[in-house]
Amino acid sequence: VNRRLDTALGLDGFRGPFAVLVRTALYALVVFIFAGPLLALLVSAFSPVTDPTRLTLIPHHLTPANFRTAVDQGVLRYLLNSLIVVGGGLLLQIMVSISAAFALARKQFPGLRLVMLLGVSNLRIAGNTLDRDTLWVPQGQPPPDPKPDWVQDLVTPNDIQRLRRLLDTTGWKAEVGVNLGRWDAALGADQAKAMTKILGRKLVAVECGNEPDQWEGKALRPGTRTRSTTPTGWPAPTRSATTGSPAPTPPAHRRPGPPRWPLTSTTGWPC
Amino acid sequence: LRRHGRAPPHPPRRPAGAAPPGVGAALTRHASPWLWLAPALLLFTVFKFVPMVRAISMSFKEVRPYLGDRWVGLDNYRQILSDGSFRSAAGHTVVLALGETIGSIAAGLVLALLLEGTAKHLWFVRTAVFLPTVTAMAVVAALWRIIYYPAADGALNNVLGWIGLGRAQFLDSPHTSLWSVMAVGVWRGAPYDMMIFIAGLAGVDRTLYEAAAADGAGPVRRLWHVAFPALRPVFGIVVTLAAIRGLRGFTEIFLLTNGGPNGSTEVIMTLVYKLGLERNELGIASAGSMVLLVATIVLTLVVQTWRRRGARR
Numbered sequence: 001v002n003r004r005l006d007t008a009l010g011l012d013g014f015r016g017p018f019a020v021l022v023r024t025a026l027y028a029l030v031v032f033i034f035a036g037p038l039l040a041l042l043v044s045a046f047s048p049v050t051d052p053t054r055l056t057l058i059p060h061h062l063t064p065a066n067f068r069t070a071v072d073q074g075v076l077r078y079l080l081n082s083l084i085v086v087g088g089g090l091l092l093q094i095m096v097s098i099s100a101a102f103a104l105a106r107k108q109f110p111g112l113r114l115v116m117l118l119g120v121s122n123l124r125i126a127g128n129t130l131d132r133d134t135l136w137v138p139q140g141q142p143p144p145d146p147k148p149d150w151v152q153d154l155v156t157p158n159d160i161q162r163l164r165r166l167l168d169t170t171g172w173k174a175e176v177g178v179n180l181g182r183w184d185a186a187l188g189a190d191q192a193k194a195m196t197k198i199l200g201r202k203l204v205a206v207e208c209g210n211e212p213d214q215w216e217g218k219a220l221r222p223g224t225r226t227r228s229t230t231p232t233g234w235p236a237p238t239r240s241a242t243t244g245s246p247a248p249t250p251p252a253h254r255r256p257g258p259p260r261w262p263l264t265s266t267t268g269w270p271c
Numbered sequence: 272l273r274r275h276g277r278a279p280p281h282p283p284r285r286p287a288g289a290a291p292p293g294v295g296a297a298l299t300r301h302a303s304p305w306l307w308l309a310p311a312l313l314l315f316t317v318f319k320f321v322p323m324v325r326a327i328s329m330s331f332k333e334v335r336p337y338l339g340d341r342w343v344g345l346d347n348y349r350q351i352l353s354d355g356s357f358r359s360a361a362g363h364t365v366v367l368a369l370g371e372t373i374g375s376i377a378a379g380l381v382l383a384l385l386l387e388g389t390a391k392h393l394w395f396v397r398t399a400v401f402l403p404t405v406t407a408m409a410v411v412a413a414l415w416r417i418i419y420y421p422a423a424d425g426a427l428n429n430v431l432g433w434i435g436l437g438r439a440q441f442l443d444s445p446h447t448s449l450w451s452v453m454a455v456g457v458w459r460g461a462p463y464d465m466m467i468f469i470a471g472l473a474g475v476d477r478t479l480y481e482a483a484a485a486d487g488a489g490p491v492r493r494l495w496h497v498a499f500p501a502l503r504p505v506f507g508i509v510v511t512l513a514a515i516r517g518l519r520g521f522t523e524i525f526l527l528t529n530g531g532p533n534g535s536t537e538v539i540m541t542l543v544y545k546l547g548l549e550r551n552e553l554g555i556a557s558a559g560s561m562v563l564l565v566a567t568i569v570l571t572l573v574v575q576t577w578r579r580r581g582a583r584r
Contacts, residue, residue, distance in 0.1 A: 005480040005481050006388065006389075006480075007384075007387045007388050007472070008387060008472055008480075008490075008493060008494050008498040009384050009385075009387075009490045009493075009494060010493075011388070012388050012390060027392070027396045030385065030386075030400055031396060031399045033458075034400040034401075034402065034403055034458070034461075034462060035399035035400065035402050035403075038403065038406060038414070040414075040426075041410070052417070053417060053420040053422065054417075055417055095310070096310045096314060097311070099310050100307065100308050100310070100311035102307055103304040103307035103308045104308070107303065107304035107307070108304075109303075109304040109305070110301060111305070112304070128476060
């Protein structure tokens with residue numbers, strides 16, 4: 001694994017004594033700036049107070065005298081007050097939150113949408129993994145045996161049913177992807193049809209694959225596919241997905257009919 | 272039914288005047304969720320909605336405890352908006368919010384890029400850096416009053432002396448007090464922003480870094496063309512939170528300078544506090560609060576619109 005590509009700047013990937021020295025110096029500097037003052041406060045708490053305007057990071061003559069004085073002045077009582085306020089507040093917060101969450105998650109009632117306005121969300125189930133290793137298995141069909149070696153995840157209409165239950169419970173909507181990296185016209189059309197039927201109005205959009213510019217690097221498509229040539233390959237899968245049946249690639253001058261639901265692409269290319 | 276050729280069954284007979292079956296059950300079914308929600312709604316109502324409505328109402332009245340409030344229309348707003356000290360406090364609020372927002376976002380981003388990763392030593396450094404955010408503001412204020420002690424042997428003046436910079440007055444001078452308060456805000460806010468940025472950076476697909484590196488992109492170009500675009504939604508959240516934090520800042524100023532010296536760090540929140548609770552001008556104070564509320568809402572809407580436009584691109 002190339003550690004230089006683990007993070008945005010890849011600082012951990014720089015080896016050698018100089019790199020380690022610079023990194024350590026930077027870490028020490030940020031710790032000094034952000035934790036130094038608090039460490040100085042801690043050291044002062046264990047030091048005899050000679051000048052209340054001075055701070056030091058180096059302890060001299062450590063003593064618990066300051067703590068004894070604080071206890072004598074009733075700090076434990078204040079601590080107890082804090083615990084009561086914080087503990088009581090936390091308990092109340094948890095009880096109220098659990099009660100409200102139960103009602104919002106498990107009950108269907110008039111006004112639910114109004115209350116959920118603060119938290120309604122869209123769920124996106126798509127992305128690079130989908131194009132790389134996800135296979136749709138139509139209703140009533142067994143998964144292929146043996147599976148193609150690229151398949152890591154199987155998605156079935158039952159999974160879409162489970163998604164529908166989640167969406168119904170939460171009041172959310174979803175955008176779900178169809179595998180375009182390993183495109184199969186029949187499977188893509190079947191998945192689009194099943195999702196439309198099961199999710200209905202809960203389906204915000206069907207996402208046609210994800211980031212085709214990554215396909216060549218992942219060996220999903222040949223290297224001849226580029227940003228300029230790929231859009232011409234879109235009409236076939238798009239049309240077959242919208243009509244629910246496999247379709248041959250139409251001539252380049254023919255555009256597909258209007259889709260029944262919005263089709264999205266994460267690249268901004270026409271879809 | 273038509274397909275199966277069967278007629279619908281007759282509904283069962285019920286006594287005259289009796290409620291139709293299922294009405295009670297439906298009532299219970301509809302009432303039960305609201306009972307579960309009641310504690311939260313009650314708390315929201317008592318501690319949020321009622322005070323807000325009361326403040327809006329008070330902003331249009333001359334508040335006279337025990338004598339009854341008197342309707343004055345927009346007079347409170349006219350008075351507060353024409354008051355020089357309010358305009359000055361509004362200016363300080365904007366400068367402070369801008370400075371703290373930009374400063375804490377920039378510092379938070381640098382910290383996040385520096386401390387991103389899974390190594391164990393990074394966990395320790397991140398924890399140490401996060402300490403200011405979880406420390407009580409009263410402790411932070413007391414600490415920074417000591418650090419800013421304006422004598423030549425004050426803590427910060429000592430450090431500045433090491434690099435040849437002269438002695439500064441910090442909180443004691445009208446020329447430097449606002450910047451000094453801003454620095455405390457950045458010091459306390461940057462670790463919070465850092466955590467949000469680190470969470471955002473953790474979500475960036477590593478294959479994109481690999482793809483960029485394969486195309487010959489170095490760390491800076493990876494940052495610019497991969498990490499920053501992926502962080503766009505995170506920037507929106509951080510800007511909103513930091514701006515609201517900056518606009519509503521009260522405790523640090525109240526404890527560090529209480530608006531002084533000579534009003535140089537007075538912000539809307541401290542002015543509203545003084546107007547309302549020290550001078551008993553509750554109507555004018557409410558009008559000032561409403562102006563701040565509107566500014567906060569407008570700012571939030573602007574940032575959200577910018578985020579949505581960015582997401583559409």
